[in-house]
Amino acid sequence: SQWQKISLNNQGFEAKVGVRLYQPKSMLVLKTEKGLSLYDPERFKLVVKSNLSTEKKRQFVINQGNIFYLKPEKKALERYSVKDKAATAVIEPVYEVDTDKFRLSDNGLMLVYIEDKQIRYISNEAVCGEGAIFYDGERLEVKETDNRPMADFWGDRQLIFFGKAKETSWGLYAAECGEDKEMGVKQLKLETEPSSFGWLTDQTIFYSDSSGSYFYNIKGESGLKYEALGSKAKVQISADNKYILAKVNGRQIIVDYPAVEASRVEKHYLLPFSGQIAISGDEVLVNQAKPCQPDGDCGEIIRISLKGNGVWEEKDRVELIDIQVEQVLGEVRI
Secondary structure, three states: OOOOOOOOEOOEOOOOOOOOOOOOOEEEEEEEOOOEEEEEOOOOEEEEEOOOOOHHHOOOEEEOOEEEEEEHHHOEEEEEEOOOOEEEEEEOOOOOOOOOOEEEOOOOOEEEEEEOOEEEEEEOOOOOOEEEOEEOOEEOEEOEEOOEEOEEEEOOOEEEEEEEOOOOOOEEEEEEEOOOOOEEEEEOOOOOOOOEEEEOOOOEEEEEEOOEEEEEEOOOOEEEEOHHHOOOOOEEEOOOOOEEEEEEOOEEEEEEHHHHHHHOOOOEEEEOOOOOEEEEOOEEEEEEEOOOOOOOEEEEEEEEEEEEOOEEEEEEEEEEEOOOEEEEEEEEEO
16 A cells, blocks of 8 residues: 555564455445445445445435345345445335335334325334324325425434325324324424425424425424525435535525524525535535546545534545446445
């Protein structure tokens, strides 16, 4: 890896040479046309290349050093540990669920999917079993977005989704699996049709509709409007529920929710970058991939550090060598 200076004396020179385990500090999780890949951002090296096809927009969920995905041939939801380099089944058996048409809970112990327009769930035996979701004795339909249920999890037991019973109008519902493994459901007092929504704390959700974007406290039944996001915002919420990402007027805006909650004023970052984005902790990964050149240059991933109070800095540029990247899904620290 580098030249070492040595000194020769009357006794000569002795060096011990051996082999140690190669273990990167972190790996970028990249989606390519041929499958999922793990990439060392320091050595610009492809470390792991999976045989999991990305056809049909297969969904991968990253959380706490693990990558979750459906394995239909095994009828299971599997968890791949990057540190242990091993895959284990988390929920099985899993039937009638497409590889891309589901929502997964934070720790991968429950998923929801659509069957005949109705919302259903299946979970690890220790959590809540499986079944349809009912309200006042009726099964609930659920709206779709990107061919997946309009739903979001808090932990492994709380769920919010946009649904309706036969004789009611569409609305937001909150469901929670209790210690008795029964799914309790209540309708939120919000007459809205959101373009996007998600959990921020166990009692606070974000939603955006035709009138604006709001933080809404379920217990207090009160909302705080966020002007910078505008109306009908399509957002992503980071895995740690800290940041809200949206594209507004061609610019990337990242809202720092804890700072907003603490100050009750708008706190966000404006990034002048185009390209697909993923949030990893307090860093943003900006995909700047391009068709691979004869010398192996396939673009780069820009790493942005969020410093607080709207201040950000470019921390690093990770070269993509001999790998054609469609999406950066996140980063796993080992």
